[in-house]
Amino acid sequence: MTTIAFIGLGNMGNPMAANLVKAGYAVHGFDLVPENLVIAREHGVVIMANAVAAVKDADAVITMLPAGKHVLSVYADIAAKAKKGALFIDSSTIDVESARKAHATAAKHGLLTIDAPVSGGTGGAAAGTLTFMAGGSKDAFAKAEPILKPMAGRIVHCGDDGAGQAAKICNNMILGISMIGVAEAFVLAEKLGLSHQALFDVASTSSGQCWSLTTYCPVPGPVPTSPANNGYKPGFAAALMLKDLKLSQEAAQSVGAATPLGAEAAQLYALFNAQGDAGADFSGIINFLRGDPA
Secondary structure (H helix, E strand, C coil), X not given: CCEEEEECCCCCHHHHHHHHHHCCCEEEEECCCHHHHHHHHHCCCEECCCHHHHHCCCCEEEECCCCHHHHHHHHHHHHHHCCCCCEEEECCCCCHHHHHHHHHHHHCCCCEEEECXXXXXXXXXXXXXXXXXXXXXXXXHHHHXXXXXXXXXXXXXXXXXXXHHHHHHHHHXXXXXXXXXXXXXXXHHHHCCCCHHHHHHHHCCCCCCCHHHHCCCCCCCCCCCCHHHHCCCCCCEHHHHHXXXXXXXXXXXXXXXXXXXXXXXXXXHHHHHHHHHCCCEHHHHHHHHHCCCC
């Protein structure tokens, strides 16, 4: 039986690890938060004392961590202790530079690596329908693909080291911008006396259609599964959207790319977070645009 170490068993990592267990993998897990370990154990994950213990006998290692500094710290601790020939998969959303450094750290020990951030949120993690954006060599991707499949709806090889993170950053910049645009349209429609359903029925089948409207509509009613129908409980928290937008702006500055809408979206989400709504779903920014708390 293939053994997978899973380091980082939070809101995303726990359901991802659970799907690997369901697929028949032996999953050895570790997280710094005791409550996360309790949940993981209930899902069939074998809880290990620390990250080094988790990777000792693992054929593959998956990390799902908050930021680049955490990934680099964990890789520095575990790369030399990992099983010979193990595959390292980092599904965290981090900056491209840190992703490439993580690849280099693992490569020094002869390990194959991919950066494979995800899109789909906690719902996609639970359903096993995440989109994985993978960066790394063709050999590493070929080895990773069957491991990713139980967690995935789609797996895309985006290019060499760091390409997965680049794709994730660009995608989520589009998402942040488009959600603000959709929210602004609904706020304007309200002022003009147009119902939410009328705007949705027109825009969702016209040139204004986009994922932020048709799948994640920021007002209650038109899309029953959107967080707007559940008090804007996340989904995808505003704090995480702000993190991704900041990464997009750091990346844009590093390569001299002009992203004025991305910059404005980052500023608006910073204000939304600062008023105490970091834990609300990112679609709740419509309330900020109305001048109301989420």
